[in-house]
Every structure is written in structure tokens, then in C-alpha cells.
Amino acid sequence: MKRTAFFISDGTGITAETLGQSLLAQFENISFTKLTRPYIDTVEKARAMVQQINNAAVSDGARPIIFDTIVNREIRAILDQSNGFMIDIFSTFLSPLEQELCAESSYSVGKSHSMMHNANYMQRIEAVNFALENDDGARTQHYDKADLILVGVSRCGKTPTCLYMALQFGIRAANYPLTEEDMERLQLPASLKAQKNKLFGLTIDPDRLSAIRHERRPNSRYASFAQCEFEVREVESLFRRENLPSINSTHFSVEEIAAKILVEKGVERRLK
Amino acid sequence: MKRTAFFISDGTGITAETLGQSLLAQFENISFTKLTRPYIDTVEKARAMVQQINNAAVSDGARPIIFDTIVNREIRAILDQSNGFMIDIFSTFLSPLEQELCAESSYSVGKSHSMMHNANYMQRIEAVNFALENDDGARTQHYDKADLILVGVSRCGKTPTCLYMALQFGIRAANYPLTEEDMERLQLPASLKAQKNKLFGLTIDPDRLSAIRHERRPNSRYASFAQCEFEVREVESLFRRENLPSINSTHFSVEEIAAKILVEKGVERRLK
Numbered sequence: 428m429k430r431t432a433f434f435i436s437d438g439t440g441i442t443a444e445t446l447g448q449s450l451l452a453q454f455e456n457i458s459f460t461k462l463t464r465p466y467i468d469t470v471e472k473a474r475a476m477v478q479q480i481n482n483a484a485v486s487d488g489a490r491p492i493i494f495d496t497i498v499n500r501e502i503r504a505i506l507d508q509s510n511g512f513m514i515d516i517f518s519t520f521l522s523p524l525e526q527e528l529c530a531e532s533s534y535s536v537g538k539s540h541s542m543m544h545n546a547n548y549m550q551r552i553e554a555v556n557f558a559l560e561n562d563d564g565a566r567t568q569h570y571d572k573a574d575l576i577l578v579g580v581s582r583c584g585k586t587p588t589c590l591y592m593a594l595q596f597g598i599r600a601a602n603y604p605l606t607e608e609d610m611e612r613l614q615l616p617a618s619l620k621a622q623k624n625k626l627f628g629l630t631i632d633p634d635r636l637s638a639i640r641h642e643r644r645p646n647s648r649y650a651s652f653a654q655c656e657f658e659v660r661e662v663e664s665l666f667r668r669e670n671l672p673s674i675n676s677t678h679f680s681v682e683e684i685a686a687k688i689l690v691e692k693g694v695e696r697r698l699k
Numbered sequence: 700m701k702r703t704a705f706f707i708s709d710g711t712g713i714t715a716e717t718l719g720q721s722l723l724a725q726f727e728n729i730s731f732t733k734l735t736r737p738y739i740d741t742v743e744k745a746r747a748m749v750q751q752i753n754n755a756a757v758s759d760g761a762r763p764i765i766f767d768t769i770v771n772r773e774i775r776a777i778l779d780q781s782n783g784f785m786i787d788i789f790s791t792f793l794s795p796l797e798q799e800l801c802a803e804s805s806y807s808v809g810k811s812h813s814m815m816h817n818a819n820y821m822q823r824i825e826a827v828n829f830a831l832e833n834d835d836g837a838r839t840q841h842y843d844k845a846d847l848i849l850v851g852v853s854r855c856g857k858t859p860t861c862l863y864m865a866l867q868f869g870i871r872a873a874n875y876p877l878t879e880e881d882m883e884r885l886q887l888p889a890s891l892k893a894q895k896n897k898l899f900g901l902t903i904d905p906d907r908l909s910a911i912r913h914e915r916r917p918n919s920r921y922a923s924f925a926q927c928e929f930e931v932r933e934v935e936s937l938f939r940r941e942n943l944p945s946i947n948s949t950h951f952s953v954e955e956i957a958a959k960i961l962v963e964k965g966v967e968r969r970l971k
């Protein structure tokens with residue numbers, strides 16, 4: 428069975444997309460073609476959208492599922508006439524919220540709003556710069572300014588996790604790759620020891636690590652299963668010895684790893 | 700007026716947080732204390748959560764707003780007994796979706812699911828690596844593998860936008876900083892000309908650029924308003940001359956810039 432799903436908004440479409448993805452993921456046996464259509468903010472674009480929805484309805488032989496966060500009433504009225512099954516996110520929740528908060532929403536007065544907040548923007552940019560400049564152990568002298576420092580073997584997922592936390596939450600996360608030298612010394616380097624309360628370990632299954640490393644350096648010693656197994660074993664034993672909290676990244680997405688780290692370390696989001 | 704809002708989940712909390720943020724943003728005159736509480740997945744954590752909600756109700760003198768995506772019924776039943784105003788996202792939308800799709804959701808059978816998809820994971824990691832390795836004009840020989848190449852003056856927001864598109868959508872985006880030399884030649888460098896259909900221009904208001912550059916190199920010529928104004932004027936005229944699509948990043952968030960670029964270039968998300 429195949430169905431098309433549209434995430435439609437007159438803004439970025441992030442809310443419609445995030446909620447829609449999350450709801451559709453609950454139907455594991457249905458295969459969805461998912462299409463995000465942001466900035467549907469004119470009558471012309473809305474009419475073209477209706478056409479696209481109706482075409483999908485014909486070719487699927489079933490009506491598409493529409494998740495929308497359209498604020499403009501005229502646009503919404505046009506979309507309502509498509510052959511889709513509409514899930515109107517804002518209208519569902521805003522009226523109970525208005526009652527509870529005893530306040531009118533900008534939605535009900537038909538006014539869209541921008542997500543831009545100057546303070547948040549600078550916070551995120553600085554967090555991204557921090558992650559980039561303190562990536563891969565490049566510098567260790569700014570760890571005092573870090574919210575978190577991820578440690579683990581090369582290619583276990585430290586960099587994407589740091590960047591995600593920077594962009595999504597404004598968290599300043601550095602990362603340090605534990606090298607064979609660190610492992611042989613059987614201890615944390617001094618630069619990390621001084622910031623022990625910020626450390627969080629990432630680990631990974633050796634076969635997965637080997638697969639990832641083979642993508643980078645095919646058939647190298649670096650990518651060999653034996654080497655990966657050795658490094659992972661040493662690092663995990665270092666984590667245990669130093670009593671560092673850690674997580675095995677193998678079966679988790681970047682979002683899941685980031686969320687788990689923040690919970691475990693009790694670090695709150697910096698974006699408002 | 701002050702209210703506390705909780706985004707609660709037995710998973711990452713991303714859906715509850717994204718939807719909750721987006722709904723609360725519609726109430727511009729109310730100041731919310733927003734707290735994300737992921738992985739509330741045991742009876743003990745749920746009970747502690749209820750306590751935290753009830754404490755906030757007392758100190759605010761108003762009941763907190765709860766956005767939740769709890770799948771486990773036992774946990775939900777505990778949270779239902781708090782003094783919060785519950786917006787239960789999954790239960791609101793899943794039953795109409797089940798009817799429309801003639802299928803049971805994992806939610807209604809009480810089974811949580813992971814967001815992990817192996818193919819998506821590799822796609823994102825590769826996109827992040829691509830963005831990092833092709834950041835800031837570091838290399839230009841892999842532009843044939845890029846989905847997009849952002850061009851603009853130094854510090855106009857290219858890097859965070861590329862990283863966001865990589866992490867969020869699995870898009871491979873490179874970026875190239877237009878230098879004074881490129882401007883004086885009044886033309887695009889050869890490496891960019893060969894990939895003209897992938898280019899997208901970012902521009903920025905000179906005063907904003909100057910403020911951002913002052914954070915990096917205070918009181919430098921690089922950060923001076925005159926220099927920023929000169930560079931922006933030259934780059935904008937280059938965009939016009941070369942007929943490049945472009946966007947002024949000054950008043951938009953990273954999400955908004957990314958969404959606008961994908962729409963304009965007709966690039967679809969690579970993550971499923």
C-alpha cells in the first residue's frame with residue numbers, strides 16, 4: 428500500500444514536517460511518499476498545490492494525507508478544497524490554548540510571525556563556531572567555555588552530535604578523539620581531566636565502526652574490524668575506569684543521542 | 700503574565716518541543732518558561748515529572764501547559780493526574796489517521812519505535828562530512844558531488860546554513876566565500892562557473908555583517924562598516940550580473956533560509 432503525504436505551510440514547514448513524520452512513523456506497514464511544501468503563501472501557489480494533491484490522489488488511488496500549518500485563511504480555504512485528508516495542526520490546538528491562556532493567538536488574528544530572534548541567532552552561530560573550532564581535539568584550551576565535551580574513538584559520531592546540539596539547542600559542545608596514544612597511557616589526557624564534569628563518552632559497536640571507517644578509508648588498518656574492536660574495548664574500559672557517563676551510538680539517531688546526553692548531564696537548552 | 704510550558708515525551712521530545720514552540724509563538728504577549736523533558740519512560744520519572752509540574756503550577760499561580768507525545772499508557776495515566784493543561788499530541792491525531800489509513804498505529808498497540816534508519820544515518824553523516832570538507836572554499840574539486848553551493852561574503856551565514864541542511868535534510872551543500880579578489884575581477888571564479896546551476900547567493904545588511912564580524916575581530920578593517928558595505932554592494936551586483944538567485948539572511952533564521960533555498964532551487968530532502 429502506498430500513500431502520499433504532504434507537509435504544507437506558509438512558513439518553513441518544519442512544524443508540519445516534524446509532527447507529520449512522527450505520526451506517520453507510527454504506521455510501520457504503510458509506505459509513504461513524503462513531500463514538504465513550505466512557503467505556500469499566495470493564492471497561485473495554493474491553487475498549484477491543490478492540483479498537485481489531486482494528481483497524487485489519482486495516481487495513488489487514495490487521498491493524500493495533508494499536515495498543514497497555514498495561518499492565512501484565504502490560503503487555507505483553497506487547500507480545503509483539495510482531495511486530501513487534512514490534518515490542520517494550528518486550528519486543532521490553538522483554540523483550546525486560547526481559552527486556557529485567555530488570549531488571542533496571532534493565528535486567530537490571521538497574522539503570521541517570523542521565527543527570528545536576534546539573541547537566539549547569535550547564540551546558535553556562536554555555538555556552531557564553537558563546535559567547529561573545538562572539533563576533533565583541534566584545540567583544547569577553550570574547554571572552560573564548553574557546555575559539554577564528547578569523547579570517543581574516531582568516527583563514532585561525535586562531530587554530527589556536537590553540530591546538532593549547537594544548531595538545535597545553542598549548546599557549546601567540543602569533542603576530543605581518543606587516540607591510540609591516550610589508550611596506551613590508559614588515562615585521560617590532562618586537558619580533559621581538568622574538565623571531567625563536562626565529559627560524555629560515545630561508544631559504538633566495532634562492526635558498525637568498521638563499516639563507517641571503510642567508507643572513509645577502504646581496506647585500511649584503521650578500518651579493520653580488529654583495530655576497531657581493540658579501540659572500542661580500550662575506550663569502554665577507560666570510560667568505566669574514569670566513571671564517565673557514556674552511550675553506545677550504534678542504534679540511535681543523532682537526535683536521540685543528543686537528547687540522551689542532555690538529560691544525563693542535566694544540561695538545559697540555551698535557545699529560548 | 701508568566702506561564703511554564705513542558706514538552707514531555709518518552710522519546711526525544713523533538714515533536715512535542717517543535718509543535719509546542721510553534722504554538723506558543725502565536726501568543727506574543729505571554730512569556731513562557733519552556734522546559735523539554737525527554738525520555739520520561741518509567742513510572743518513577745513520570746511521578747517526579749508530576750511533582751515538577753505541580754510545583755510550577757504553585758509558583759506561577761497558573762497551571763502549566765503540557766505538550767506530550769507519550770506512547771506508554773501507564774506513563775500517560777500518571778501524567779494525566781498532574782495539575783497541568785494537557786495537549787496530548789498523539790492521541791489527538793492518531794485515531795483519525797488510523798481510520799483514514801485503515802491501519803492500527805504502533806501508538807495504539809502501545810509500542811514505541813526508534814527514529815533510527817540506517818540509510819538515513821549514513822546519508823546525514825556523509826552530508827555533514829561533505830559540508831565540513833567543502834566549507835569556506837576549502838576545496839573546490841568536489842563541487843560536482845554537491846547538491847548546492849552557497850556563495851557570499853565572509854560571515855553572512857553560509858556555514859550554519861550548510862550544516863543545518865546536512866543534518867536536517869541530508870543535503871550536500873558546499874560553500875564558497877567571495878573574496879575581495881573575486882569581487883575585483885568582477886566575476887565568478889572558474890570553479891563556481893562550472894557549477895552555476897547549483898549556486899545560491901547569500902547576502903546580508905552591512906550593519907548586521909559588521910556587528911557579526913566585530914564579535915570575531917573587534918575593531919578590525921574586516922569588521923568596519925565601510926568594508927562590509929563595500930563587500931555587500933559588490934557581491935550583490937555580482938549576483939545580479941550573473942543572474943544568481945539570492946536571499947538576504949538578515950531577518951531570517953537558519954531554518955527559514957534553508958527552507959527558502961530548497962524551495963527556490965527545487966531541491967527535495969534526501970532523508971526518508
